[in-house]
Amino acid sequence: MASSFSLSPTSPAAASLSASHRGPATQHSSASVGFRGSPERQALFSRIAPAYDNLNDLLSLGLHRVWKRMAVSWSGAKKAERVLDLCCGSGDLAFLLSERVGPQGEVTGFDFSKQQLLIASARRDLSGKTCYKNIMWVEGDALNLPFPAYYFDAVTVGYGLRNLVDKRKAMEEIFRVLKPGSRASILDFNKSSNAFTTSFQEYMIDNVVVPVASTYGLAKEYAYMKTSIQEFLTGKELEKVAKEVGFSNAKHYEISGGLMGNLVATR
Amino acid sequence: MVKGSKALLCPAADAIKRALSDFLVCPLSKQPLRFCERTQSLVNDALGVSYPIVDGIPCLVPKDGKLLDDPGVPQSDPNSTDPSSNHR
Numbered sequence: 168m169a170s171s172f173s174l175s176p177t178s179p180a181a182a183s184l185s186a187s188h189r190g191p192a193t194q195h196s197s198a199s200v201g202f203r204g205s206p207e208r209q210a211l212f213s214r215i216a217p218a219y220d221n222l223n224d225l226l227s228l229g230l231h232r233v234w235k236r237m238a239v240s241w242s243g244a245k246k247a248e249r250v251l252d253l254c255c256g257s258g259d260l261a262f263l264l265s266e267r268v269g270p271q272g273e274v275t276g277f278d279f280s281k282q283q284l285l286i287a288s289a290r291r292d293l294s295g296k297t298c299y300k301n302i303m304w305v306e307g308d309a310l311n312l313p314f315p316a317y318y319f320d321a322v323t324v325g326y327g328l329r330n331l332v333d334k335r336k337a338m339e340e341i342f343r344v345l346k347p348g349s350r351a352s353i354l355d356f357n358k359s360s361n362a363f364t365t366s367f368q369e370y371m372i373d374n375v376v377v378p379v380a381s382t383y384g385l386a387k388e389y390a391y392m393k394t395s396i397q398e399f400l401t402g403k404e405l406e407k408v409a410k411e412v413g414f415s416n417a418k419h420y421e422i423s424g425g426l427m428g429n430l431v432a433t434r
Numbered sequence: 435m436v437k438g439s440k441a442l443l444c445p446a447a448d449a450i451k452r453a454l455s456d457f458l459v460c461p462l463s464k465q466p467l468r469f470c471e472r473t474q475s476l477v478n479d480a481l482g483v484s485y486p487i488v489d490g491i492p493c494l495v496p497k498d499g500k501l502l503d504d505p506g507v508p509q510s511d512p513n514s515t516d517p518s519s520n521h522r
Binding site: 275279281285288306307308311313314318 | 488492
């Protein structure tokens with residue numbers, strides 16, 4: 168996987184708030200009010216784009232790379248298959264999928280933030296790896312996918328579903344574009360039913376994530392993370408929605424002590 | 435400059451043509467799109483909407499689609515690539 172860019176803590180992106188996509192973000196009340204809609208979330212993720220990769224590594228102590236490899240394994244993607252990484256951001260999952268499906272396969276990295284896609288594209292070019300030529304970047308709306316039905320052998324979503332304003336609609340679209348028998352692997356923070364886990368998550372966000380993000384001038388954007396987890400669905404709720412939209416099987420796996428979770432849904 | 439531009443556009447154009455002929459559809463109607471080489475955009479003739487391609491990345495956000503009766507959007511293009519009729 169290509170390495171992330173090096174950034175000084177004082178490199179902010181453009182203003183305008185709103186985003187929907189993966190990755191950590193925190194801050195309570197005031198930030199949550201400003202990130203209600205899709206345009207606000209889109210702008211949030213465009214704004215954090217330059218610092219996104221660095222912060223992912225810092226805030227998860229590099230563990231996000233392990234979680235993403237697990238998500239790709241769960242997707243069941245194989246050589247020469249055609250796969251979609253939804254809410255691809257700067258491309259971490261797309262690059263992993265590219266290596267897995269190989270040069271005969273096709274990877275589509277899809278996101279609504281042009282800034283994130285440009286970073287993903289640049290990372291691909293800087294890596295010099297020829298296997299990444301099988302990746303196509305597409306900008307669009309996860310609730311209105313520009314792909315035909317029954318098209319993909321696997322779909323992954325990494326820290327994206329939580330940020331979409333209509334999770335059910337997103338699941339319906341993922342279902343639509345999957346081939347029968349294929350899987351969606353959706354990695355995200357776990358909205359835990361365990362009070363201790365929830366308290367620990369919130370403590371880490373308030374006392375680690377936000378202070379670290381503030382050194383990049385992104386405290387408010389990352390403070391949004393706590394509210395987005397509070398408003399997310401639990402593992403059981405995700406399984407229920409997946410089955411309601413048509414998936415034949417759905418199982419949510421908790422990882423890293425319940426801090427993270429991965430939904431595996433089979434069409 | 436023209437040669438340089440052409441060299442830069444060729445890989446993107448190849449990727450776009452592959453995408454057009456293979457899988458991209460209109461995000462609103464899910465119908466095939468026509469690639470307009472002149473404007474480097476993807477066109478849904480049935481709905482009369484076109485979507486831009488910027489820096490080699492197709493932009494298929496519904497709200498960014500332009501109506502074909504806008505002055506800057508082509509109604510038809512003899513050089514455009516016809517989409518395949520079956521995407522499955």
